[in-house]
Amino acid sequence: MRLLPWGAALALLIAGAGWVLSAPAREPETHAALVGDPEAGRLSFAAAGCASCHIDPEADIDAGVPPVLSGGERFETAFGTFVAPNISPSPQGVGDWTDAQLVHAMAAGVSPDGQHYYPAFPYGSYSRADLQDLVDIAAYIRTLPHSDRENEPRELSFPYSIARTVGLWKRLYVSPDWVLETADTPEIERGRYLVESLGHCAECHTPRGALGGLDTTRWMAGAPNPSGEGRIPNITPAVLTWSEADIVAYLDTGFTPDFDVAGGSMTSVVKNMAQLPASDREAIAAYLKAIPGVE
Incomplete structure (x- = not known):
């Protein structure tokens, strides 16, 4: 009978450790000092392919036409269905976010309310980016057309629906290190x-x-x-x-x-x-x- 309390204590210890290890990264205070350049951001935005996922699904990418980042594209995966969110500079998109919050979302995969984003958002790659490039992208997004499209919920089954577990996933797979360790030129x-x-x-x-x-x-x-x-x-x-x-x-x-x-x-x-x-x-x-x- 004495094993039961010890088992419960061990379970609580494991759960507590998991909760701590899966905690979303805090937004660094230094992000608030970043100032973006929208013209530089236009090129970084193109390099990052933001419009490829977030543009209106019925629209086409045209270098001469500012994209409407209304979201809505559906992505079917082995873990469930993700729907690209509205990231236009409207209240339904990211209009109410600060540039620092946008940079933190791209670099760390964390939302303004401190929740993990799922890695359908490629922050694992963006985590290696120069923060100036990311704040430039944020500045460019501010110049684009608004969309009032409401975001649609993702469709995930248990246990993938538990967003907190993404914190553990990040510890396993998100790294600032380059895969090609040595660049000769x-x-x-x-x-x-x-x-x-x-x-x-x-x-x-x-x-x-x-x-x-x-x-x-x-x-x-x-x-x-x-x-x-x-x-x-x-x-x-x-x-x-x-x-x-x-x-x-x-x-x-x-x-x-x-x-x-x-x-x-x-x-x-x-x-x-x-x-x-x-x-x-x-x-x-x-x-x-x-x-x-x-x-």
């Missing part, structure tokens, strides 16, 4: 930043484990398509035999060396990449040639 270093951080390319191109974390041992080696149709390709040097010039041209025009054309989600990626300076596309190509090949 400034160009590769810039490409690493764009691919591993702002561009969050690995979120689609790298396979995931049972808990949804990226398998960094198979970095950029391809993965099942989240839509359920086919696979996202392996773009490591072991399989992608395109030259750096071929990669640059593809990111600019969408045309492959075989005169095929980008389709699916890559359509919007190419439209975003085409807005960047040519030097950024060249840096991405150099990075892709520098990462280890994975068969």
Whole structure:
């Protein structure tokens, strides 16, 4: 009979430890001092592909038209359905948020009311970003059209519906470390930043484990398509035999060396990449040639 109190005490201890370890990160006071530049933010916004997920599902990304970030796109995953939120500068979006709160959401995956966001929001990649780039994105978002679309709830089954557990997931899978540890040239270093951080390319191109974390041992080696149709390709040097010039041209025009054309989600990626300076596309190509090949 004496084992019962000890068992209960152990259970409480484990639960308490889990509660502490899963706590959302506090917003750093230093974020409040950041000042964004909307013009610089326009390019960082394109590199980060924000419109690809948050634009009105019936609209198309057009470099000449400011996107309406109404959200509403539905994403089916093995863990449930996520719906992209409204992040336009309206009260229904992020209009009432401070820039510091927006930066904290992108860098740490924590909402203004101190709740974890699910990693369908690629903050695991954005956590490596320069905070100035993130506050610039926030400043650019302030300049975009408003949308009064109300956010729709996510549809998750137990236990994935317990958002607090995401804190433990973050401890396992969110790291500020670069996957390509050594960048031999400034160009590769810039490409690493764009691919591993702002561009969050690995979120689609790298396979995931049972808990949804990226398998960094198979970095950029391809993965099942989240839509359920086919696979996202392996773009490591072991399989992608395109030259750096071929990669640059593809990111600019969408045309492959075989005169095929980008389709699916890559359509919007190419439209975003085409807005960047040519030097950024060249840096991405150099990075892709520098990462280890994975068969």
